[in-house]
Structure formats: C-alpha cells, structure tokens
Amino acid sequence: MKLFKLILFSLLLSTSFAGNSQVKIPIIKNLNELDSAKVGTTHYWLEMGTNTYDLPMLVPIILIQGNESGPTLGLTAAIHGNELNGIAIIHRLAESIDPKLLKGRIIGIPGLNSVSVQSDERNFIDQEDLNRIFPGKKNGNSSNQYVYKITERVLPAFDIHIDFHTASFGRINSMYARADLSNDTLKILAKLQQPDIILNGKEASVGSTSARTMRAESTLKGTPTITVEYGNPQVYQEEMIQRGYNGIMNTLSWLQMYGTVDFQKLEDKATYCKKSYWIYMEEGGFLEVMVDLNQKLAKGEKIALVRNAFGEIIKEYVAPEDGIVIGKSTNPANMSGGRIIHLGILE
Ligand SMILES: [Zn+2]
Structure with missing residues (x-):
C-alpha cells in the first residue's frame, strides 16, 4: 500500500510540474500549422531561425482553441525583451480561460523577442530595436531576418492584435494605450483596456518602410491593432497585470468570444491625448x-x-x-x- 502511494505520489509530481516535458512540445515554423481541430490549450515552440550553434531560436506560443468558430485574437508580449508585465497577463489568461466556452481562438505569445527576454535586454542581439524595422528583410541582417519571420509567420494569423509593452530601462510609465481614434473599432478596443491615458495617433510610419512598428505592419495588413503600455520594465507589477488581464477579458466579451461583461458598468476614466x-x-x-x-x-x-x-x-x-x-x-x-x-x- 505504501509503495502504491509512493508511486501515485511520484506520478502526481511528474504530471504537476512541467519540468523537462517542455522538450516534447511541438516545434512549428509558421502559425498556420496550429491545430485548429483540437479544442483546448496547447503549447508550441515557433522556430525563428537558428542561433550560433545552429540550434533553433524558439518563441513560446500558447494556443487557446475554442469550441465554436470565431475570430483569432493575437496577443504579443515582449517584442522588447525587458517588457515583462505582458508575459504575466498572457500567462494569467491561459490559466483562467476555459477553451470549451471560447468562440474562436486566442494566440498568446509571451515573449516574442525570446532571445532578448533571456538576456534581460530590450533590443535584439545585434542591438536593433525590433519594433522599428518592420517588415524586416528576408536576406537582411540578424534582426531584419527575425522581424521578417514575425511578418511572415506570425502576423497573418491574427484577426485582432493587441501588442503589450512597458517603459524602457531608466523610465516608468502609466498604463496607456496607443490607438488611431479616428477608427471606431480601435477606439473601442483602447477603451476596453481601461487605461489611464489613451493616446491618439495614426502610426506615423504607416506606409513608409523606415522605423515601421509592428502595430503599423499589422494595421497595413488590415488587422485592427492597438498597443498598450503597462508600467515599468523588467518587473512584474500586480496592479498592471490584473488591469491588463481585465482589459483582455473585456475585449473577449466585446468580440463575443468569451464571457459576458456588463459594459454599462465600465467607466471610461481615461484621459484622452491628441499627441x-x-x-x-x-x-x-x-x-x-x-x-x-x-x-x-x-x-x-x-x-x-x-x-x-x-x-x-x-x-x-x-x-x-x-x-x-x-x-x-x-x-x-x-x-x-x-x-x-x-x-x-x-x-
Ligand atoms: Zn516596448
């Protein structure tokens, strides 16, 4: 009996903790390979080129596949590798959402610039800011190739896109959203996050290829996209994470994908800025x-x-x-x- 209990206990241990089970997670090369037939939460590694040892550079993907058809909400965190609050927001969503009650799917990327997340850096390994060089170049330098893969392998999968940021090193931020408020959908998406400040702005670089951000690239693809900034770099801030989580739950409800939020009760306390x-x-x-x-x-x-x-x-x-x-x-x-x-x- 004791032996049985011991075996049961060790079985429980091995299933409770992921540990090295991560090596069994499938590696894919494009988000169009995600399994849309399987309802549930599934983990993948997305290959984004190879490192010095010719081993794949991998980005974590959390697919929450719903039971019924609906849109794909794409959530990207840490294209700047030191901006971590968004990672915790995606983790919290994955933990709480019941895929059986979800319409459509959520693709969460908790660490898009995974190379820099591992080294506590904002910029890519060649010191480029990935969020200024979209759409990247197929045969460009390291950062350009990485961004090109985001453009080709990630962004086409999204119907709506929310990109999570924080301040940079040496600075702190309020919780604020950037959105083109002349577009009603984007205005509502920004409001649903319940930020302190909503900053109006067409992405200045839309249409030009210099300094183009991911938001601009997604927008050019016709995907409604906003950026939200949640506080400070290289920390987890509980208030920001919970507010971020609540904002995405509001968004899911508004998109009729999940839950029923009473929008009458949502107050718009944001300060609107024109620039x-x-x-x-x-x-x-x-x-x-x-x-x-x-x-x-x-x-x-x-x-x-x-x-x-x-x-x-x-x-x-x-x-x-x-x-x-x-x-x-x-x-x-x-x-x-x-x-x-x-x-x-x-x-
Ligand atoms: Zn950022």
Missing part, C-alpha cells in the same frame, strides 16, 4: 523629476531640476504647455539629451 512628446535635458547633470505619473500639469509648472557634480542647481524645467505625465525618467544621471518626462497633450 505626446518627450522633454529632453539641454545639458547634463543629476536630474530630479518632481511630478508623478498621470499628474495633470499647467503650462509653466515646475517639472524637474538638475544639479551639477557639486550639488548646485544648474537648471529648472517647466511644462511648456498644459498636459499630463504619461512617463518619466527614474535615472538621475544624465548627459545632455537625457529624457525628463513624456508629456501628453489633452484633446
């Missing part, structure tokens, strides 16, 4: 930012001061116009051109 820009330091020094995230500012209000190496105040900065603080620097040590605050200008 935004960073305020940079004119000269180097030790920066003290005196305003908080989401704080509304009046023109002329003091936002920061800068001290020299000896502690003397050498410069004070004020808001150049009325606005709201979307993001701010947390790094005191700055050369000229250091970022101070990301100022949103209200509609």
Whole structure:
C-alpha cells in the first residue's frame, strides 16, 4: 500500500510540474500549422531561425482553441525583451480561460523577442530595436531576418492584435494605450483596456518602410491593432497585470468570444491625448523629476531640476504647455539629451 502511494505520489509530481516535458512540445515554423481541430490549450515552440550553434531560436506560443468558430485574437508580449508585465497577463489568461466556452481562438505569445527576454535586454542581439524595422528583410541582417519571420509567420494569423509593452530601462510609465481614434473599432478596443491615458495617433510610419512598428505592419495588413503600455520594465507589477488581464477579458466579451461583461458598468476614466512628446535635458547633470505619473500639469509648472557634480542647481524645467505625465525618467544621471518626462497633450 505504501509503495502504491509512493508511486501515485511520484506520478502526481511528474504530471504537476512541467519540468523537462517542455522538450516534447511541438516545434512549428509558421502559425498556420496550429491545430485548429483540437479544442483546448496547447503549447508550441515557433522556430525563428537558428542561433550560433545552429540550434533553433524558439518563441513560446500558447494556443487557446475554442469550441465554436470565431475570430483569432493575437496577443504579443515582449517584442522588447525587458517588457515583462505582458508575459504575466498572457500567462494569467491561459490559466483562467476555459477553451470549451471560447468562440474562436486566442494566440498568446509571451515573449516574442525570446532571445532578448533571456538576456534581460530590450533590443535584439545585434542591438536593433525590433519594433522599428518592420517588415524586416528576408536576406537582411540578424534582426531584419527575425522581424521578417514575425511578418511572415506570425502576423497573418491574427484577426485582432493587441501588442503589450512597458517603459524602457531608466523610465516608468502609466498604463496607456496607443490607438488611431479616428477608427471606431480601435477606439473601442483602447477603451476596453481601461487605461489611464489613451493616446491618439495614426502610426506615423504607416506606409513608409523606415522605423515601421509592428502595430503599423499589422494595421497595413488590415488587422485592427492597438498597443498598450503597462508600467515599468523588467518587473512584474500586480496592479498592471490584473488591469491588463481585465482589459483582455473585456475585449473577449466585446468580440463575443468569451464571457459576458456588463459594459454599462465600465467607466471610461481615461484621459484622452491628441499627441505626446518627450522633454529632453539641454545639458547634463543629476536630474530630479518632481511630478508623478498621470499628474495633470499647467503650462509653466515646475517639472524637474538638475544639479551639477557639486550639488548646485544648474537648471529648472517647466511644462511648456498644459498636459499630463504619461512617463518619466527614474535615472538621475544624465548627459545632455537625457529624457525628463513624456508629456501628453489633452484633446
Ligand atoms: Zn516596448
């Protein structure tokens, strides 16, 4: 009897923890290979080229395949490898959604730039920002080939796309969405995330091939796409993760894919901004930012001061116009051109 219990216990252990079972996960080369016949949550590795040892570079894919037909909601996190809150949002969704009650499917990618997630870096291994070089190039350099594979193997699978970000190193962000508010679907998608701030903007780079983002590329493909920024880099922030999760649940309900949210009860507390820009330091020094995230500012209000190496105040900065603080620097040590605050200008 004891032996039986021991065997049962070890069986339980081996099924409770994934451990090396990850090696059994199927490797695919394109999201069009996902099994849409099997209702449930399935894990895949998507191959995105090979590393120095000619081993595949793999990106984790969580497919939640519903019981009935419906749209595909694509969720991408960490195209910037140090932006982790979105990874936890996708993990939380995968844990909570019952595929039998889902219409359509959710494709969650918790770590699109998996190479950089592993090395705590924002940019790709060749220091390129992957989110500025879409659609990539088939025969380009390392980052261009990687982005080309995102364009070819990932984006065509999505009917609606939400791309998760955070601030960069040395900065913090409010929770804010970027969307083209002249498009009603995108406006609703942004609202459903219940962010602090909604920043209106056509992706400036749509149509040009310089500095094109993934949002712009997806938009060009005709896929309704928004970007949401959830707080700070290289951390898990419970508030951001839960708010992000709630936003996706609202989205699923609105798309009639899952759940029934009472939209009458959803308050729109977001501040709408027509544009935004960073305020940079004119000269180097030790920066003290005196305003908080989401704080509304009046023109002329003091936002920061800068001290020299000896502690003397050498410069004070004020808001150049009325606005709201979307993001701010947390790094005191700055050369000229250091970022101070990301100022949103209200509609
Ligand atoms: Zn980002």
